[in-house]
Amino acid sequence: MGRKVTRREFVQTSTAAAAVFGQSPTMMTQKSVKPCVVASSNGNRSKDAAGVTCVAKAFDMMSKGADVLDALVAGVAIVELDPTQTGVGWSGLPNADGVVQLDASCMHGPKKRAGGVAAIEGVRTPAKIAQLVANETDHHLLVGKGAQDFARNMGFTIEEGLINPIARERWLEWKRRTDPLHYLDPKKRAEAWYEAGLQMVREGLIDGEHFWGTINCDGVNAKGEICGVTTTSGLSWKIPGRAGDSPILGAGLYVDGEVGAAGSTGRGEANLYNLSSCLIVEEMRRGAHPKDAAITALKRVAKNTIEKRLLNSKGQPNFGLSFYCLNAKGEYAGVSMYQATYAVCTENGPQTLQSDALYEGRATDA
Amino acid sequence: MPRINRREFVRATTAAGVAAAAPKTLFAQAPTMMTPKSVKPLVVAASNGNKSKNDKGQTCVAKAFEMITGGSDVLDALVAGVNIVELDPEDSSVGYGGLPNAEGVVQLDACCMHGPKKRAGGVAALEGVRTPANVAQMVADQTDHHLLVGKGAQDFARIMGFTIEADLNTEKSRKAWLEWKRKTDPLHYLPSKQRDEAYHRVAMEMIADGWVDAEHYYGTINCDGINAKGEICGVTTTSGLAWKIPGRTGDSPILGAGLYVDGDVGAAGSTGRGEANLYNLCSFLIVEEMRRGAHPKDAAMTALKRVAKNTIEKRLLTPKGQPNFGLNFYVLNAKGEYAGVTMFESSKSGERVTRSTFALCNENGPQTLNCEPLYEGYPPPTD
Numbered sequence: 001m002g003r004k005v006t007r008r009e010f011v012q013t014s015t016a017a018a019a020v021f022g023q024s025p026t027m028m029t030q031k032s033v034k035p036c037v038v039a040s041s042n043g044n045r046s047k048d049a050a051g052v053t054c055v056a057k058a059f060d061m062m063s064k065g066a067d068v069l070d071a072l073v074a075g076v077a078i079v080e081l082d083p084t085q086t087g088v089g090w091s092g093l094p095n096a097d098g099v100v101q102l103d104a105s106c107m108h109g110p111k112k113r114a115g116g117v118a119a120i121e122g123v124r125t126p127a128k129i130a131q132l133v134a135n136e137t138d139h140h141l142l143v144g145k146g147a148q149d150f151a152r153n154m155g156f157t158i159e160e161g162l163i164n165p166i167a168r169e170r171w172l173e174w175k176r177r178t179d180p181l182h183y184l185d186p187k188k189r190a191e192a193w194y195e196a197g198l199q200m201v202r203e204g205l206i207d208g209e210h211f212w213g214t215i216n217c218d219g220v221n222a223k224g225e226i227c228g229v230t231t232t233s234g235l236s237w238k239i240p241g242r243a244g245d246s247p248i249l250g251a252g253l254y255v256d257g258e259v260g261a262a263g264s265t266g267r268g269e270a271n272l273y274n275l276s277s278c279l280i281v282e283e284m285r286r287g288a289h290p291k292d293a294a295i296t297a298l299k300r301v302a303k304n305t306i307e308k309r310l311l312n313s314k315g316q317p318n319f320g321l322s323f324y325c326l327n328a329k330g331e332y333a334g335v336s337m338y339q340a341t342y343a344v345c346t347e348n349g350p351q352t353l354q355s356d357a358l359y360e361g362r363a364t365d366a
Numbered sequence: 367m368p369r370i371n372r373r374e375f376v377r378a379t380t381a382a383g384v385a386a387a388a389p390k391t392l393f394a395q396a397p398t399m400m401t402p403k404s405v406k407p408l409v410v411a412a413s414n415g416n417k418s419k420n421d422k423g424q425t426c427v428a429k430a431f432e433m434i435t436g437g438s439d440v441l442d443a444l445v446a447g448v449n450i451v452e453l454d455p456e457d458s459s460v461g462y463g464g465l466p467n468a469e470g471v472v473q474l475d476a477c478c479m480h481g482p483k484k485r486a487g488g489v490a491a492l493e494g495v496r497t498p499a500n501v502a503q504m505v506a507d508q509t510d511h512h513l514l515v516g517k518g519a520q521d522f523a524r525i526m527g528f529t530i531e532a533d534l535n536t537e538k539s540r541k542a543w544l545e546w547k548r549k550t551d552p553l554h555y556l557p558s559k560q561r562d563e564a565y566h567r568v569a570m571e572m573i574a575d576g577w578v579d580a581e582h583y584y585g586t587i588n589c590d591g592i593n594a595k596g597e598i599c600g601v602t603t604t605s606g607l608a609w610k611i612p613g614r615t616g617d618s619p620i621l622g623a624g625l626y627v628d629g630d631v632g633a634a635g636s637t638g639r640g641e642a643n644l645y646n647l648c649s650f651l652i653v654e655e656m657r658r659g660a661h662p663k664d665a666a667m668t669a670l671k672r673v674a675k676n677t678i679e680k681r682l683l684t685p686k687g688q689p690n691f692g693l694n695f696y697v698l699n700a701k702g703e704y705a706g707v708t709m710f711e712s713s714k715s716g717e718r719v720t721r722s723t724f725a726l727c728n729e730n731g732p733q734t735l736n737c738e739p740l741y742e743g744y745p746p747p748t749d
Contacts, residue, residue, distance in 0.1 A: 095518075101518075112678050143615050144516020144518075145516060146612035149612060150611065150613065239514065239522065242513070254647075273486055278647045278651075282651070
């Protein structure tokens with residue numbers, strides 16, 4: 001939950017942090033907002049060569065006057081390019097065929113432009129391509145081969161067979177476990193694939209967080225300009241072509257320049273079905289605090305989850321889902337179905353905080 | 367939008383029952399509607415839902431309504447209905463015969479939602495399958511996912527038993543593409559941004575010259591239905607924007623954009639400029655408005671106004687500051703109330719001005735009705 005900083009506290013802390021997070025004076029004008037960047041927890045874990053995390057990088061660029069979306073995209077590029085994580089960008093875990101397919105979207109609040117790419121292959125930083133879809137085309141979504149051709153036209157190097165050695169090893173192990181099931185009927189096979197993936201999570205071969213790993217990162221600058229970006233390699237071992245919520249406006253990300261921003265990580269299908277990010281922004285439009293808006297979305301997801309295979313013994317969703325939201329006043333929240341963390345950067349510097357959870361305990365019975 | 371009260375409804379069905387020596391076989395089963403929990407079954411769709419016909423002369427809405435009242439699953443009925451449009455080679459905006467992308471390849475988009483089962487599926491940029499709505503339904507029924515795109519969607523269709531055809535162009539769509547290519551080829555070496563603008567301009571010229579129907583430039587079919595038990599489903603299917611950038615995906619395969627269904631609330635779907643719905647999540651917004659009690663018509667008007675508010679770029683605005691594109695919504699709620707709502711009263715293709723309409727089928731049979739417009743007149747040609 002975003003701790004609300006009083007004006008006095010803010011003035012105090014901003015003096016201390018001024019060296020690192022300069023330019024705070026612009027925040028003291030009448031129309032000003034407390035700048036803030038909020039992200040999934042990997043937004044304060046992966047680091048660039050200078051040791052800076054995503055949220056810190058984005059906050060720093062914003063406070064130096066960069067366009068908010070440029071700052072966020074530069075921030076998430078740190079995670080996209082971090083080869084030690086397997087949930088976002090080129091080093092993410094591949095699909096069932098061993099091919100890395102990436103999804104991303106972004107929205108620019110004041111410009112009301114937005115772009116997304118789904119199932120793009122051979123590039124390292126899909127968020128940048130999503131930004132080019134927003135800036136350079138009349139469209140909001142490019143998918144598959146067409147998205148790749150567009151990236152090539154825009155000057156990106158397309159790397160055939162791009163895959164991280166760690167991801168390839170994990171894929172081989174998964175393939176070994178599932179190959180005997182190769183000829184099952186498609187429905188049973190899909191279930192077996194998923195189960196083998198979860199087993200690898202239980203055995204510690206894959207980080208649970210990276211099985212569905214994604215980064216969403218949202219920011220507001222002192223002028224109250226709001227943008228957001230979401231990028232991911234998608235569900236591990238996914239059916240080729242499966243697109244999650246990350247490239248879809250309203251599902252994995254939504255921004256309204258006058259209201260706020262919301263984005264998500266976790267089971268993408270829940271957001272594709274419930275348009276959770278859009279719902280959160282609509283709730284904030286009607287005056288809800290970011291935290292309450294996100295709780296409403298989690299409850300909607302729980303209500304719409306009626307299939308047994310997706311419920312635990314308590315009748316609650318058996319999957320993780322987290323939301324990261326901020327509003328035009330600079331209030332923010334990290335909210336999740338079950339206990340989790342999120343990243344935030346304000347004038348106090350980058351922090352990893354506990355999110356507010358809808359349910360106690362764990363998603364699964366095991 | 368005529369709202370029929372219970373008395374009128376009883377009268378209408380009785381009349382239909384008596385007069386219906388011929389239509390009876392088509393629109394039977396009215397008695398199930400008289401139980402306390404019952405709803406008047408209804409199918410609403412884009413206007414092509416009452417235009418394309420199968421070999422028995424049935425349109426999409428008539429076919430779906432017949433199946434619904436005959437006891438079929440609502441979504442099965444709607445998908446069978448839109449199949450008529452998908453398979454009609456004369457409809458150049460949906461399925462087989464749809465206008466191809468900039469490379470001359472037909473790429474289809476579709477999605478569907480099942481209200482009571484809370485399952486949903488979509489496919490985007492699917493090549494080689496005539497009926498993408500069926501593949502979208504398979505994604506809903508057979509996978510843990512909601513969206514498959516590109517080659518992966520095609521592989522999935524093949525595994526599910528669909529025939530993959532090398533080319534879904536008809537002679538008509540191929541010739542139209544060649545003409546477009548001829549007109550745009552000199553522009554081949556422009557920077558991509560200018561080229562996109564030129565592509566769009568040439569397309570508008572071709573509409574003005576009568577090569578392409580304005581309605582089919584963005585053409586799509588959305589079809590939503592409710593049965594007597596109040597079960598609601600919806601489906602949307604399209605070949606997408608004519609001459610689109612390969613891989614460009616519109617609103618049709620995206621839940622909340624080109625279609626949204628909540629089994630307890632209602633259904634909404636759209637045709638027209640897909641980008642407006644991708645940005646504003648209009649179908650979702652309409653269902654949320656209905657959840658808070660709005661009538662389908664008012665809910666759709668709210669969405670149109672939101673689109674207008676969020677359209678701020680000059681290239682997308684008329685001299686009056688209105689959006690310069692068409693956008694239609696087809697909406698029904700759990701009570702069986704419905705609406706067809708449109709940004710502009712009409713559209714202009716060459717010298718021909720066409721009133722914006724939608725298709726409906728209820729106990730009175732298939733009808734084509736006028737949409738309620740937000741703005742009068744038609745959007746002026748863009749230049």
